[in-house]
Amino acid sequence: MGIRFVRLPSPRRAAAAGGRAPSAPRGGACAAAARCAARALIAACAAAASGAAAPAEAARLRVAASTTDLASIAASVGGGRIEAFAIARPTADVHRVEALPSHMVRVSRARVYLKVGLGLDQWADAVIDGSRNARLEVVDCSRGVRVLEKPAGRVDYAMGDVHPGNPHYWLDPRNGAVVARTVAEALARVDPEGAAGYRARAAEFAEACAAAWTRERAHAEAMGIRTVFTYHRSWTYFADAFGFEIAGTVEPVPGIPPTARHLASLVEVARRRGVPVLIREPYFSGEAGRFLARQAGVREVIAAASCADAAPGSYLAHIDAVLAAIDPASAGKGHP
Incomplete structure (x- = not known):
């Protein structure tokens, strides 16, 4: 599902934290038109905004993020x-996010x-480049995290949408x-x-994350569910954190839709191992979930891989909500 860009020399851009400035993808005529439109909008908005912001608002540091999860964490740290x-x-x-003006x-x-890094949000380079913001500090938030599913040996297109490691680490x-x-x-x-x-708020947030992990790990163990299906490999870190085994994915390889034969194999696994749940993001088709429900009684949990908004607390609340949706005791009470 990754987007392939042709990389051309980039205009002035701030260096990424701890490394070189990120390369900016170019998407051809459409991306060029978007950048031209963006430059005109940037100039107009800058002129309109000068002197218009209240002093307190103007003093606040603006932090952009590719996802709501990163923005929510930043809001908790930034206060x-x-x-x-x-x-x-x-x-x-x-x-698959389109870089808009x-x-x-x-x-x-x-x-x-x-x-996010790890090749997930390559489109962000086009946004950063098109912003013409030479003061922008670009931070790869994957630095220092424990990365799972790093590809080993030869990597080719037959493996689907392959990254330097599974990029859904925030779960x-x-x-x-x-x-x-x-x-x-x-x-x-x-x-x-x-x-x-x-730094103090980051330490407090780390303590909250540790407490959430301990609490929800115990919650997961009490459910009696040990195996799950997922549609995409989005939930690898979530499963690792809370003690679930991913018994199979609807996509035979990342980014490739399932065949009838592959779905039949999942039905066999579900019946043999008693897999009770499929976790699916809302942007994927629900057809496979309905098939698994009919053929093997698998219950589908529709859950976004990102939290609802950028508010402080939203990130950990989302993880709690996904665990609650998986819990059979909460089945049918809505989706996170």
């Missing part, structure tokens, strides 16, 4: 000193951009704690006066 917002909608497929305008006003709250510390250091670099507060 009242920052304003965090996400580019991708929480129900969007983060592999409106995104570039918003990022042109930001001081920090938080990327383990232990990785969320690592991200919080990374964000705190990035904010401290651009706002040294707030450094102590950022």
Whole structure:
């Protein structure tokens, strides 16, 4: 599901935290038109906004993020000193986000951009490049997290949508704690006066993540569910964190729709092993879930891989909500 871009020399751009500035993907004529439109919008909006913001609002550091999860973590770490917002909608497929002029305008006003990394949000490079924001601090939030499913040996297109490792690391709250510390250091670099507060709030957030992991791990163990199906490999970290085994995925390889033969094999696995649940993101087709429900009694849980919004607390609340939806005691009470 990744997007392939042709990389051309990039205009001025701030260096990514801890490394080189990210390369900017180019999407041909459409992307070029979007960048031209964005530049005109940026100039107009900058002129209109100059002097219009209230002093308190103007003093807040704007932090852009590819996903609501990263934005929510940033909001928890930044407190009242920052304003965090996400580019991708929480129900969007983060592999496939179109870089729009409106995104570039918003990022042109930001001081920090938080990327998921591991090849998931390559489209963010087009947003960053189109923003023409030379002061932007670009942060790869995958730095330091425990990465699962790193490809070994020869990698080719037959393996589907392959990344340097599974990029959905935020669905383990232990990785969320690592991200919080990374964000705190990035904010401290651009706002040294707030450094102590950022680091203190990151430490508090890490404690909250540890408590959430302990609480929800016990919740998962009490459910009596040990195996699940997932549609995509989005839930690998979630399963690892809370003690589930992924018995199979609807996609035979990442990004490839299932065949009838593959679905039949999942029915056989479900019957033989008693797999009770399929976790599916809302942007995937529900046809496979209905088939597995008819043939093997598998219950489908529709859950976005990202939290609802960028508010502080939204990130951990979403993880709690997904566990509650999987719990048979909560079945039929809605989706996270």
